[in-house]
Amino acid sequence: xxxxxxxxxxxxxxxxxxxxxxxxxxxxxxxxxxxxxxxxxxxxxxxxxxxxxxxxxxxxxxxxxxxxxxxxxxxxxxxxxxxxxxxxxxxxxxxxxxxxxxxxxxxxxxxxxxxxxxxxxxxxxxxxxxxxxxxxxxxxxxxxxxxxxxxxxxxxxxxxxxxxxxxxxxxxxxxxxxxxxxxxxxxxxxxxxxxx
Numbered sequence: 001x002x003x004x005x006x007x008x009x010x011x012x013x014x015x016x017x018x019x020x021x022x023x024x025x026x027x028x029x030x031x032x033x034x035x036x037x038x039x040x041x042x043x044x045x046x047x048x049x050x051x052x053x054x055x056x057x058x059x060x061x062x063x064x065x066x067x068x069x070x071x072x073x074x075x076x077x078x079x080x081x082x083x084x085x086x087x088x089x090x091x092x093x094x095x096x097x098x099x100x101x102x103x104x105x106x107x108x109x110x111x112x113x114x115x116x117x118x119x120x121x122x123x124x125x126x127x128x129x130x131x132x133x134x135x136x137x138x139x140x141x142x143x144x145x146x147x148x149x150x151x152x153x154x155x156x157x158x159x160x161x162x163x164x165x166x167x168x169x170x171x172x173x174x175x176x177x178x179x180x181x182x183x184x185x186x187x188x189x190x191x192x193x194x195x196x
Contacts, residue, residue, distance in 0.1 A: 003070075003071050003074055004074050004077075005074070006046070006049075006071060006074040006075040006077070006078040007074050007077040007078045007081055008078070009046070009078050010043070010046045010075075010077070010078025010079055010080070010081040010082035011078070011081035011082065011085070013042040013043070013046065013082055014039050014042060014043060014081060014082035014083070014084070014085030014086060015085055016042070017035070017038035017039045017041070017042045017085070018035045018038075018039055018085050018088070018089050020034075020035075020038060021033075021034035021035030021036070021037070021038045021039070021089065022034075022035050028096055029093075029096050029097055032089060032092045032093035032096050032097070033093050033097070035089040035092070035093070036086065036089040036090040036092075036093040039082065039083075039085050039086035039089045039090075040083075040086050040090075040153075042082060043079055043082035043083045043086055044150060044170065044173075046075060046078050046079040046082055047079045047083075047146060047147075047150065048173060048174075048177050049068065049072075049075050050072055050075040050076045050078075050079050050143070051143055051146075051147055051177050051181070052177050052180050052181070053065075053068045053069045053071075053072035053075060054069050054072065054184065055180040055181050055183070055184035056068060056069070056180065057069030058184040058187060058188060059180065059183060059184050059187065073123050076119065076120070076123060076143075077120055077123055079116075080116055080117070080119070080120040083113075083116060087113060108148075108149060108152070109149060111145065112145055112146050112149045115138070115141065115142035115145050115146065116142065116146060118138060118142065119138065119139055119142045119143075122135060122138065122139075147174060147177065147178065150170065150174050151171065151174040151175070151178075153170070154166070154167050154169075154170030154171040154173075154174060155167065155171045157170070157171075158171060
């Protein structure tokens with residue numbers, strides 16, 4: 001199986017969620033609402049795998065976690081593909097519904113998409129060499145910005161009775177993912193301190 005399969009998986013998940021959403025709604029508005037919601041939800045696990053790949057490899061080294069860590073670029077591209085489908089569905093939903101979004105939401109989400117596309121376009125060895133230290137800065141900022149978007153989005157659903165369960169689950173997964181990143185960072189720092 002080629003190493004690029006996570007990218008195709010992300011794209012297929014996004015397209016499947018889009019088509020299912022469009023087929024499930026009672027009318028055009030509900031169809032696009034479901035498509036936007038479901039494309040976001042199928043992208044979240046792909047994002048979490050990308051976000052946690054290096055941490056899992058550091059904390060629990062095994063053949064599986066090393067493979068996940070090695071292929072995290074492809075998982076990231078899979079998320080980019082999936083979330084591009086989500087953007088398409090969301091824009092159509094906003095057009096059909098006539099709804100707007102508050103400026104702060106547009107700025108945070110828009111910056112997230114700008115960073116997502118910048119990371120996708122620079123996900124190559126050639127880009128790493130060309131950007132030098134700025135490559136790491138871009139990808140570190142981008143991955144944490146996207147984490148924050150999910151964290152805030154799911155956190156905002158907790159106070160609404162109709163979305164509380166989804167909010168609690170997504171918010172908890174986001175917090176757990178950040179905890180893994182912090183634990184892996186602390187382990188690396190302690191190892192460097194012992195070596196010194």
